[in-house]
């Protein structure tokens with residue numbers, strides 16, 4: 421899928437506070453969903469994926485979907501499928517040997533899945549175009565249409581043409597769903613595996629917030645929780661291969677001459693697990709992000725969102741989602757392995773793909789009230 425040029429939250433046409441409200445609104449739905457399992461074991465994937473899809477949907481389209489809406493379920497399913505196929509061996513091999521495209525069925529399936537994604541999204545954009553009112557901006561799509569309307573020639577410009585609208589929405593939906601949902605799955609799995617760490621997070625949360633809804637501004641008063649969230653992202657390393665980038669000019673890097681047009685794969689694993697940067701690179705250790713006074717400390721090698729001009733444009737939104745979801749879910753629930761499964765039975769081996777997922781598992785979300 422083609423890439424496009426978004427650079428910050430502002431490009432989504434939404435302020436930080438508005439975004440925080442959207443995230444908190446969605447939290448209530450997922451909390452109810454978890455509550456319905458009444459502490460019995462269940463797979464948390466669907467709830468987290470639907471909620472993350474809904475946050476990005478309400479930012480793009482201006483409204484959320486009901487979790488039982490078949491059109492929404494289909495869209496999330498197709499988007500998951502595209503992500504899976506993007507990491508499949510066939511597609512990886514195709515990227516290396518494009519002339520052999522006919523050999524790799526995964527690539528054909530991926531193209532079909534993209535077509536399906538684009539069809540579903542085109543239908544939603546058309547509906548928004550029919551009811552478009554420049555005075556009442558509902559989301560990213562409307563912001564884009566307003567730009568097109570302001571300067572009609574923009575419709576054919578490098579950025580504001582209809583195809584870019586379609587591809588941008590598809591990219592945002594794809595990139596904004598599985599990434600955060602998978603990170604949260606890792607986070608809750610790690611909390612169930614390391615109950616002592618979960619205890620410390622819950623103690624800090626109870627002490628600082630007294631059980632009220634957490635807000636982004638609480639982060640500075642929750643250094644241990646903040647360190648745990650960073651360590652979850654570091655160890656989960658969900659995008660190990662990063663995205664492919666291409667040099668736009670000849671580059672000399674550490675004595676190597678890289679020609680213009682060379683495909684570069686800046687492996688994020690190489691920094692997130694760098695033995696010269698991290699005290700225990702392969703172990704879950706929130707201490708990586710704490711100084712000896714227990715204060716949060718930034719680390720230069722923490723680059724799960726990549727770096728440079730093409731770094732993830734959703735970073736600040738993703739960080740907000742992770743913080744608000746992780747803290748709110750841990751305020752409300754204690755996450756444990758299912759009865760009969762011990763903490764050490766919980767497997768941290770990832771399922772290999774473009775995004776590294778935890779192996780299928782179930783957890784119990786026991787209400788702490």
Ligand code: HEM
Nearest residue numbers: 423424595596599600659663724725726730731732734738
């Ligand atoms: C934990 C969550 C996330 C992680 C770890 C993550 C990580 C990344 C990485 C590593 C890249 C490639 C950067 C590069 O090429 O150097 C990327 C690209 C991208 N991300 Fe994220 N991301 C996350 C969440 C999000 C969210 C929530 C959104 C949407 C709001 C988003 C939108 C995008 C887009 C659109 C791109 C492609 C940018 C381009 O074409 O240059 N991401 N992300």
